[in-house]
Amino acid sequence: METDRWSRIQQLYHAAQELPPSARAEFLSQSCLNDPELRREVESLLAYEKQADGLLENPEWKADTPPETAPPGARAMAVGSQLGSFRILDFLGAGGMGEVYRARDTRLHRDVAIKVLPAGLAREPERVARFEREARAAGALNHPNIVAVHDIGRDHDTYWIATELVIGEPLAKMIERGPVVVHRVLQIATQVADGLAAAHAAGIVHRDLKPANIMITRDWRVKIVDFGLALRQRTSQDSTTVDVTDEGTILGTAGYMSPEQVRREAVDHRSDLFSVGVVLHEMCSGKRAFPGASSIEVMNAVLKDQPAELPASVPPALVLIVRRCLEKDPARRFQSAADLGFALQPSSPSLPPAAAPKRRTRLKWAALAAAAVAAVFWLTRPLPPPQLTATVQLTNDGRGKRPPWLSDGSRIFFRSLSAAGMETDQVSVKGGESIALPLPVKNADLVDISPDRTELLLCPYEKSAVPVCELWVAPLMGGSARRLGSLAAQDGAAAWSPDGRQVVYAKDQELHIATNDGTEVRKLATFSGVIYALHWSPDGSTVRFSVDPGAGAPGSLWEAPIDGNRAYPLLPGWKTATYTCCGTWTPDGKYFVFQAGVNGMTNVWALREKVAWFQRAERGPFQLTNSPLEMLHPVSSPDGSACLSTVTRNAPSFSGTI
């Protein structure tokens, strides 16, 4: 392309950009009178103006930055302004997806609610799509318990939806005043179930049902609002997949999401029934069913926890209904909103008037015999799979952290990114403020902690191109560092033996063992690939490590016994994970915990290592964490079987106990 023409194109492009879209065509036809080709070129560039933002300004890897919303106070519409045939009367409120105004329909002379997508969001195609989806989803429904959509439109860059104006208050407000009395709970829940049944019958899943989206009118009628996340289910006639959310985006509100939503699995109408269960629970108790200080805690609770017992005043049949809605497995919930609605009917056989349950007082002998059999079974019972019993968020400083982490039982040490560079930090295993750990060796990656927990093995990276570093030992309590013989390890892959008298390290794709003063070096095994995350078993018999074969191939865990010169993959037949890496033992040697990628999520898994001869037990792998965040590099704390994992992107860290 000639330079002159290209500069002319740019000139016109910039000039047209300054103009409102409506004036551009006129401007271009004036400017390109005898050159339709030039006009086409400029117009095609202008057509890509917005799309380009999505690609280059907000590429996929930046998608987790929160969307910018308009500052409070800056409203999209002024009172008295006109949108289509609606005149704005009043500002009613703002939600995540837009601002809501009361407006007058000047043609039909009635008041409506108008929801406006803020201009900032109107530039994001996904937001616009979601907004339009809301209108289409709710507009397709005609039911007394679903807010009616009157009209949808666009005025320049302003997208709006006009809906029925509901005079009342959201259920959320009602619950703020305390638990809802049982007969009102039933009255509200029945209508919610009816509304949902209609939506589901039309193939629409709400996906964001919560007290804030359930409006109660003054005469106790229910209107479900906000179909912004609604998903049209695939029907048998429609074979195209409707993928409405980006991979990796979690939509919905943490405490009301179903487990399958939290896990980002496919959801169907039964996901809404879980949300109804959460709402029911909250109405009966006045408290959130899955409380938590952060959304990660809440999501974790949704996946794992049973909500607190409902107050004794709640009839047992209603308790059962709530419990059935809150089943983690969709197959064990009510299978349809209609079924739920039927169960909630006051005349339903499953919901008799509250009465004390009858006490069973018979067959003592049978009970005793059963107990004896149970005792034998208990002794030889299959061991239950390991589970994390609790998790703690350790840090919340927003700073990226670089694995591996090390622990001395009371503190966790890690490398952290700050404006001034990378530094070594420490945080209590109970969580809290992380502070710098002063070390005599600067610019060093953490490698291992000595078995007596007094020294760190460090790998100072020189400012050089060679990914091999010298091994240094630095006392944790202060004092000078010493060089470990003349040993150097690739990428800091090294570990102490459990008695602290030897080290194993990787160099030039080989594993070596040496004594702790850097002498008596012997080769253990050779690999094609880079060895990293090396650990020595608590019983001293073997080492395990990760191998990165290079060229983008997935890494995996390997094992090499100390007394031999052979090595083998740890999980050769395990097809569930796309890759495995970064494992370590719990201090008692009972479990080997590691990181694995399954279904695009990075979580911590465990292998059972030791089982008593009379016990039946599966070896695993068992999934320990199920987090939408990335759970990386478990490290075990020496004072028990604690297991820690953390996340690099948003930088909170978590610890849990097996």
Added chain:
Amino acid sequence: MEPLQAGHPVDVTGLLRAWSAGDRSALDQLAPILHAELKRIARRCMMRERPDHTLQPTALVNEAFLRLINVQGAEWQDRAHFFALSAQMMRRILVKSAIARGASKRGGSARKVSLEDAVIVSPKRDVQIIKLDEALEELARVDPRKAQIVELRFFAGMNFEEIAAVLKVSSRTIVREWSVSKAWLAREMDR
């Protein structure tokens, strides 16, 4: 150039200073060091810690800077030059690894991969990077400076002022050129 030895530290900050002051030979020493470090960090992030997750090239470049450069001793202009050099390398590293994973421009996989392999990295991202690389190549033919601006901003996360300092034009110019380059690239990638 002699091969670098472990335990033989190189004054990267000094090299960077010399290069931005106009010493070309400093670049010859600097480039392989930077390239190796970027590759190392990228490999570590992509293959090991979060192989099935997205990576942030700008974060990688930033980490390389923090690791290689004496932050207190570096001037603002040094940083700009470091990032400019890294942008080019980052682009090459990302494209090469995307190709290595079997992505091709047409959105499919060049070689047959099993379902397990396919989800290791986001194929969507690989395809995007290869397409962007090709479109950038095309843009460089039409307007080399614009291609450079995109490279600096996209692959090293530089802001408009820093880019302006490296290219020695006003930041207003950079903003305008960035805008038209984006549209041009989006159109090119859509073809």
